[in-house]
Amino acid sequence: MPNLRWKAIIVAAVLVIFGAAGVYPIVAARYGLPAPGWLMNRALKLGLDLKGGVHLVLRVQTDDALGLETVTEMERLRELLSTNAIKVANVSQASSIEFRVEGVPEEQDAAFRQTAPEVEANFDRSTGVGGTYTFAMKPNIQVTLREEAVIQARQTIERRVNELGVAEPIIAQQGADQVLVQLPGVSDVNRAKEIIGSPGLLELKIVEQGPSAAKETFLVNGQVPSNMELLPGTSGVPGETGATVYYLARRVAAVTGRDLRNARPSLDQNNRPAVSFTLNTEGARKFGNVTGQNIGRQLAIVLDGRVQSAPTIEGRITTDGQISGSFTQEEVQNLSLILRSGALPARLTYLQELTIGPTLGADSIRAGVTASLVGLLLVVSFMLVYYKFSGINAIVALLFNLVILLGLMAYAGAVMTLPGIAGFVLTMGMGVDSNVLIFERIKEELEAQRGVRAAINAGFSRVFLTLIDTHTAALISAAFLFNFGTGPIRGFAVTLAVGLLANIFTSTFVSKTLFELALAGRKQVTGLSI
Amino acid sequence: MHIFKNTKFDFLRWRWHAMAVSALIIAVGIAAFATKGIPLGVEFAGGTAIIVQFDGPTSIEQVRNALAQHYPGGAQNTVVAEFGDPSQRRVIIRVPEAGQEEGSALSSEAEKVESALKQANTGTFALVGREIVGPSVGDELTSKGIWATVLSLAGILGYIGFRFQFSFAVGAVVATIHDLLVTLAFLVIFGYDLTLNVIAALLTITGFSTNDTIVIFDRVRENLRSMRRDSLDHVINVAVNQTLGRTVITSGTALLSSIALLLFGGEVLHGFAVTMVVGIITGTYSTVFIAAAIVSLWRGKGPARAAAQAPAAATASAPPQPARKSKPQRKARAS
Numbered sequence: 001m002p003n004l005r006w007k008a009i010i011v012a013a014v015l016v017i018f019g020a021a022g023v024y025p026i027v028a029a030r031y032g033l034p035a036p037g038w039l040m041n042r043a044l045k046l047g048l049d050l051k052g053g054v055h056l057v058l059r060v061q062t063d064d065a066l067g068l069e070t071v072t073e074m075e076r077l078r079e080l081l082s083t084n085a086i087k088v089a090n091v092s093q094a095s096s097i098e099f100r101v102e103g104v105p106e107e108q109d110a111a112f113r114q115t116a117p118e119v120e121a122n123f124d125r126s127t128g129v130g131g132t133y134t135f136a137m138k139p140n141i142q143v144t145l146r147e148e149a150v151i152q153a154r155q156t157i158e159r160r161v162n163e164l165g166v167a168e169p170i171i172a173q174q175g176a177d178q179v180l181v182q183l184p185g186v187s188d189v190n191r192a193k194e195i196i197g198s199p200g201l202l203e204l205k206i207v208e209q210g211p212s213a214a215k216e217t218f219l220v221n222g223q224v225p226s227n228m229e230l231l232p233g234t235s236g237v238p239g240e241t242g243a244t245v246y247y248l249a250r251r252v253a254a255v256t257g258r259d260l261r262n263a264r265p266s267l268d269q270n271n272r273p274a275v276s277f278t279l280n281t282e283g284a285r286k287f288g289n290v291t292g293q294n295i296g297r298q299l300a301i302v303l304d305g306r307v308q309s310a311p312t313i314e315g316r317i318t319t320d321g322q323i324s325g326s327f328t329q330e331e332v333q334n335l336s337l338i339l340r341s342g343a344l345p346a347r348l349t350y351l352q353e354l355t356i357g358p359t360l361g362a363d364s365i366r367a368g369v370t371a372s373l374v375g376l377l378l379v380v381s382f383m384l385v386y387y388k389f390s391g392i393n394a395i396v397a398l399l400f401n402l403v404i405l406l407g408l409m410a411y412a413g414a415v416m417t418l419p420g421i422a423g424f425v426l427t428m429g430m431g432v433d434s435n436v437l438i439f440e441r442i443k444e445e446l447e448a449q450r451g452v453r454a455a456i457n458a459g460f461s462r463v464f465l466t467l468i469d470t471h472t473a474a475l476i477s478a479a480f481l482f483n484f485g486t487g488p489i490r491g492f493a494v495t496l497a498v499g500l501l502a503n504i505f506t507s508t509f510v511s512k513t514l515f516e517l518a519l520a521g522r523k524q525v526t527g528l529s530i
Numbered sequence: 531m532h533i534f535k536n537t538k539f540d541f542l543r544w545r546w547h548a549m550a551v552s553a554l555i556i557a558v559g560i561a562a563f564a565t566k567g568i569p570l571g572v573e574f575a576g577g578t579a580i581i582v583q584f585d586g587p588t589s590i591e592q593v594r595n596a597l598a599q600h601y602p603g604g605a606q607n608t609v610v611a612e613f614g615d616p617s618q619r620r621v622i623i624r625v626p627e628a629g630q631e632e633g634s635a636l637s638s639e640a641e642k643v644e645s646a647l648k649q650a651n652t653g654t655f656a657l658v659g660r661e662i663v664g665p666s667v668g669d670e671l672t673s674k675g676i677w678a679t680v681l682s683l684a685g686i687l688g689y690i691g692f693r694f695q696f697s698f699a700v701g702a703v704v705a706t707i708h709d710l711l712v713t714l715a716f717l718v719i720f721g722y723d724l725t726l727n728v729i730a731a732l733l734t735i736t737g738f739s740t741n742d743t744i745v746i747f748d749r750v751r752e753n754l755r756s757m758r759r760d761s762l763d764h765v766i767n768v769a770v771n772q773t774l775g776r777t778v779i780t781s782g783t784a785l786l787s788s789i790a791l792l793l794f795g796g797e798v799l800h801g802f803a804v805t806m807v808v809g810i811i812t813g814t815y816s817t818v819f820i821a822a823a824i825v826s827l828w829r830g831k832g833p834a835r836a837a838a839q840a841p842a843a844a845t846a847s848a849p850p851q852p853a854r855k856s857k858p859q860r861k862a863r864a865s
Contacts, residue, residue, distance in 0.1 A: 049798075057667060059631075175670075189660070193634045350636040352667045355660040360581065363614070367796025375790035379783050386779065419730055422791055422799055426806070429787030430738065433780040437745060440776040443532075466748040469693055470741040476685040477737035481730060484678030489730045496734065 004520055007513040014505075015400065018407025025410065044410040045168075047417030047491055048354075050368075052361035053184040054192055057352040058157075060177050064346035065149035066142060067096035069122070073135070074099040075251065077119050078226065084115050088131075091226070097137040104131035146177065152345040154179050157196050159341035164195060178351065189355050191334070197348045199304045200338040202257035202277075204321070206290065207298035207310055210247035211235060218248040227251050231300060233307030234326070247307050249300045254290035256343075259283025263339035265332040268324040273332040275323045277339065284318040292316040303335075368421035375425045379432060387439055389529030393514045394435040397506040401431045404502035409494065417491030427499035433470075434507030438463050439530055452528045453519065460512050467508065471500050534775045541770050542763050545823035552708055552820065559715020568718050571725030572661050574675070576668035577626045578639045581659040584619045588653045593621055596650030601643055603627060613658075614797040620658060631664040675729050682733060683707065686740050694747055697828040702743045705821035709739045712812040713805060727802040735809030738784065742777055742817035749773050750822065762829055766822040774818070781814040 025043035028035040048055050070093060078091050081101075089103025104112045109131065116125060116133070123135040137145075154173055161169045161183065170182040186192050208228060209218055215230060224230055228248050235245040259279050266276040279287055291299070291313050298310040301323050308325040327335070379398070383391040405427060409416065442459035450458065475497055482493035572579045590610050598605035603625055613620040629638035640662055647655060683703055691699035710732055717724065749769035757765050788810060792803035 059666075189637070193637075197634050347633065349631050350634050351631060351664045353636060353660070353662045355657070357581075357656075357658040359583070360659045364796055364798055367794060367799070371791045371794040371796075371799075374794050375787035378786040378790055382783060382786060418796075418798055419727055419802065422727075422795065422802055425787050425791050425795070426734065426784065429784035430741075430780070432783050433741070436776050436779045436783070440773075440779070444772070466745055469689075469748060470744045473686050473689055473740045473744055474737040476689060477682040477733055477740070480678045480682035480685065481733045484674050484729075484733070489726055492730050492734075496737075 004513070004516050007509075008517060011400075011510050011513050014510075015403060018404045020407075022406030022408070022410045023403055026406070042410055042413075044406060045413070045415045046365075047415045047420065048182050048184055049356055049418045050361045050365050050416065051184045052187070052356045052358035053182065054186045054189050055352075055354040055356075056181040056183075056193065056196070056350060057174065058179050058181065058197065059349045059351050060150045060153040060179060060345075061347040061349060062146040062149045062177050063096045065145050066137060067093075068345075069141075069145055070095075070097060070099055070137060073119050073123060075227075077101070077116065077135075080115050081112070084111060086112050086115060088112070094134065097142060099135050101133045101135070102131070104133065106131065149345045150177055150179070153348065156200075156342050156344050157181060160195050160338065163337045163341055164192070179348075185358075187355070187357060189353060193350065193353070195334055195338060197344075197350065198334075198338050199344050199347060200257065200341070201304050201343040202260065202323070202339055203253035203302040204255040204287070204290075205231075205249040205253050205300045205302055206294050207300045208248045208250065210249075210298075211245035211307075211310070213243060213245050215246050218246070224248070231302055231305065231307050233300070233310065247298075247300055247310060249302070249307075253302075254299075255279065255283050255287045257339055258343070259286065260339060260342075263336045265329070265336050266322065268322060272324065273327045273329050274325075275327075275332050275336050275339065277321050277323065279319050279321070287321075288316055288318040291318075364418045368418060368425075372421065372425050372428075375428050379428050383432060383435075387530055390439055390442075390515075393511055393518075394432055394439070396514060397435055397511040398428060398431055400506045400510050401427065401499065401502045404506065405495065405499050408498050408502065412498075414494045414498070415491050416495075419489055420491035420495045423492045423495030423499065427495065427503075431499060431503045431506075434463075434467050434503055435511060437466065438507065438511065442528070443530060446528065446530075452526070455528070456512070456515050456519075460508060464508060467504060471504055474500050532775065533778055534771075537771045537774055538767075539771055539774075540767055541818055542767055542823055542826055545819060545826075548815075548819035548823070552712060552816075555715050556708075556711045559711065559718050562715070562718045566718065566721070568714075569721065569723045570668075570672075571723045571728070572624065572663050573726045574668050574672050574724060575626065576628050576663045576665040577624060578628050578637075578643065579622060579624045579661045580640055580643055580657065581613050581620055581622045582644075582647065582655040583658045584621065584653050584655045586619075586653045588619065588621070588655075590621065592650075592652050593623065593647065596647050596652050597623070597643065600646035600649040601625070603639075603642075628662050628664050631666060636662050636664055671726070678733060679710070679729075679736070682736055686736070690740070690744065690747070694751060697825050698747045698750075700828050701821045701824035702740050702747070704824045705743055705816040706736050706739045708816045708820050709735055709809060709812045712816075713809045716808045717805065722801055722804060725801050727799065728805050731802045731805035731809065734806065735813055738810065739813035739816060742780070742813060743821040745776065746770055746773050746817060746822060747825075750825075763826050766826055770818055770822055777814060777817055781810055785810050 020039070021042060022044060025035060025040050027033065029040070029043065074091060074093060081088060081091075086108045087105065088101050091099065091101050093099045101112075112133070116135075119125075119135060122141045123137055126134045126136070128134060150173060154171060157179060158171050161171060161181065164183075164186075166183045166186055168184055170180065172180045174180045181196060183192055211233060212218070213235070218224060218228075218230060225248075227250065229251045231247045231249050232244050233247055235243050259282055261278045261280040261283075263275055263277040266274050268274040295313050295315060297313055299313050300307045300310045301321070302308070303323065308323055323335070380395050383394045383398075385391070387394060402424070405424065438459050441463050442455050445455035445458045446452070478493050478497040478500065482490055482497070569575075590612065593610050594605050594608075597608050597610070601608070607626050609622075609624040611622050613622040623643055625639055625643060627639045629635040629640075637660075640660055644657070683706060686706065687699045687703045690702050713732060713735060717728065722728065746769055749772055750766055753765045753769050757768070785807065788803055788806040791799055792807055795803050
């Protein structure tokens with residue numbers, strides 16, 4: 001029977017291929033057997049809930065990016081107005097996507113309208129009463145900016161996580177504005193959170209006045225001058241905790257963290273931990289100009305909106321600078337890392353955090369393996385008792401099912417989670433369903449006085465469509481489960497779905513081939529142990 | 531070996547009893563839900579859960595006192611319970627609050643709980659795990675969970691409607707909703723938390739229960755071709771009896787593996803395993819007593835002919851025959 005021989009070869013080949021891909025790497029890793037690297041790279045990966053680690057979900061506050069764009073455009077218009085000598089009463093930000101110009105003199109209205117169009121690439125202008133104009137960001141620009149902010153944030157987080165040296169991290173966008181971060185093997189959540197979520201915005205600004213403990217000192221007509229801003233800092237010698245003081249500094253930064261080439265931990269002149277930085281060519285040119293023009297004045301080193309120190313500029317500086325303040329050794333290490341990986345385009349908010357300690361993960365693995373073995377033992381004993389010899393057939397098909405399941409998951413790079421193990425155990429119990437269905441039908445056919453071969457053939461063919469129907473319905477619910485779930489539940493849905501697919505093959509093809517092999521070469525088959 | 535051999539139970543005769551029993555369980559569940567509510571897991575409700583492992587023996591009472599004295603929220607809304615095997619000295623503490631969704635303030639409540647334990651001198655401990663979920667994630671997951679269940683039921687309804695007839699689809703979906711309600715009622719009555727894993731188990735039961743139901747429907751469809759003069763109720767009864775052995779065995783093996791999970795799967799999977807065990811039992815029950823009964827109710831008491839599908843009409847001249855001796859007609863299976 002050449003046909004049967006081919007079937008047997010296919011069955012054996014499937015066993016070898018999937019066994020090598022799915023089962024052997026697990027066994028080899030457990031008992032230290034030799035295995036080629038390419039095979040081990042494809043080994044089934046464990047999810048965070050089994051390995052231990054940190055799982056974070058963050059929201060990117062994309063409003064920040066819009067606000068930044070609005071302020072930038074507003075400042076640009078303000079500058080244009082002053083160059084063109086158009087005197088307006090007030091220019092102010094109304095919301096993260098709107099700013100307003102008030103009191104445009106009537107005689108300069110035409111000139112204003114001529115100046116403003118440049119801003120209108122990204123903003124819609126609407127005219128109000130009394131020379132008031134409102135500029136609102138165009139909706140499509142808002143969408144683009146939000147999308148860019150999320151992508152940039154994800155990339156920045158990626159750089160920071162890589163600098164942390166975490167093996168196999170997962171950083172993925174989730175929904176419109178969320179980023180999922182999984183850090184296997186990390187147990188210090190707080191450090192990870194601080195490094196990921198710190199804005200990391202470095203700005204070097206020229207100080208106009210200050211420091212002073214009272215904000216009022218700087219006010220002109222009760223307001224901060226329009227091109228200036230008030231920045232908080234700490235009084236006293238760096239390294240000691242002092243009271244909050246304020247600096248009046250230019251709103252536009254001379255140099256920002258974007259112009260950094262490198263940042264590294266170092267020591268300041270008092271041997272306290274500090275961060276030294278080097279600027280790139282463009283940054284060095286700008287920094288040289290600004291410092292050259294402002295010798296004798298103070299330069300504020302501003303980190304995330306707070307003045308760290310404000311040394312006096314003693315000469316023209318180009319490439320190198322230092323951030324000193326009251327830092328610990330660990331802080332300067334984190335800060336250098338953050339500065340190297342660039343600033344976040346927007347603030348991040350933590351929505352969810354999950355820490356799984358290594359012991360909890362190890363316990364879960366142990367529990368999962370025990371449950372799998374016990375489940376297998378129970379199902380196997382039941383099938384042997386109930387179906388006798390044919391039970392062996394069902395068990396072989398079941399083992400095939402599990403091997404294919406592990407192999408396919410490993411090949412597809414799927415992740416094994418604790419719910420995934422539950423899916424694995426359930427696959428054992430539910431996977432024999434197809435065999436039960438077939439065997440019960442064969443029994444019926446045997447009772448209806450058919451020959452053994454005819455009964456087996458009828459059993460398999462009658463049940464085939466039923467199997468397709470039941471498996472399709474189960475796959476539909478697995479698909480929705482996948483769509484619904486986060487990490488671990490997805491692992492469960494994948495296990496379930498792959499198990500179902502493998503089951504169709506093993507119950508209809510492998511199992512039938514086994515029956516045929518068992519009956520091959522026997523002329524008269526009088527009974528079947530079922 | 532046979533568990534059931536040539537049974538002739540009249541399952542449909544008991545359908546009103548069966549529905550009354552189910553209705554009773556669901557009603558008790560709803561009453562319990564109305565009075566106690568269903569405790570939502572941290573994933574859905576938001577909040578903070580901390581698992582700590584003490585180095586020395588520490589009682590639940592001590593932990594509770596520590597929180598009452600030193601945790602700003604007090605102990606009244608917190609849940610303190612042993613986690614896993616008592617010999618591991620692990621305790622899970624749940625508080626309904628999470629920190630603000632602002633910057634990295636989310637973990638502030640967790641830190642307060644940890645410092646309360648330290649202040650009260652309950653003994654040294656190590657943090658084993660921590661889960662903190664802000665309200666926005668919880669809301670999102672809840673709506674996602676409801677949609678997943680509704681859509682998966684709709685998908686199954688559509689598929690069975692396409693492969694069989696609409697009345698069958700109604701039967702399958704009613705039976706599945708029944709299983710979900712009965713399982714939920716059980717969880718509410720016995721005070722289990724509704725966690726992500728439990729929802730996963732509920733969705734699995736959706737698939738499992740339909741699976742069982744489809745096998746019976748398939749047999750009904752097959753029998754309809756050979757038993758065209760018999761009443762639909764009779765045809766359904768015969769089909770349920772024919773597949774009874776298979777239904778019980780399959781549920782039995784699935785139950786065996788779920789019990790293995792329940793006993794050995796560890797604390798994290800406990801809710802999942804309980805849900806599976808209950809769901810498999812009610813799934814089997816509804817397959818036998820509810821699903822087909824709904825089809826029969828939906829179609830009324832007409833002869834099987836009315837329910838037969840178009841392909842069956844091709845074998846029109848077949849004489850009425852009892853189901854078990856109808857081999858020639860079985861070959862006519864075409865759909």
